[in-house]
Amino acid sequence: MEKTIILQGITVDDLLERIDALVEKRLNEKIEELNPKKGYKYLSRKEVCQILKVSLVTISDWSKRGIIKSYRIGSRVRYKSDEVEEALIKRKFRS
Numbered sequence: 001m002e003k004t005i006i007l008q009g010i011t012v013d014d015l016l017e018r019i020d021a022l023v024e025k026r027l028n029e030k031i032e033e034l035n036p037k038k039g040y041k042y043l044s045r046k047e048v049c050q051i052l053k054v055s056l057v058t059i060s061d062w063s064k065r066g067i068i069k070s071y072r073i074g075s076r077v078r079y080k081s082d083e084v085e086e087a088l089i090k091r092k093f094r095s
Contacts, residue, residue, distance in 0.1 A: 042078035
């Protein structure tokens with residue numbers, strides 16, 4: 001059984017423009033969801049250990065060797081999430 005849709009008051013070109021605009025909007029929303037955010041957040045040493053699946057000793061060693069850059073904020077050591085992600089990617093390719 002075929003359904004029929006009757007549109008009045010809109011030209012075919014207008015309809016196509018609206019459909020095109022809607023498709024473009026939805027595609028841009030999906031692209032935005034898939035693209036990583038430009039910002040970062042600071043992670044604790046324990047959070048970094050969980051993400052990279054290594055020990056606290058390894059994180060300290062990597063910090064000293066410059067594999068992961070650490071930041072001292074007050075008396076605490078923190079790591080930028082985007083830099084941890086880069087280290088994770090490099091670690092996966094080395095394994």
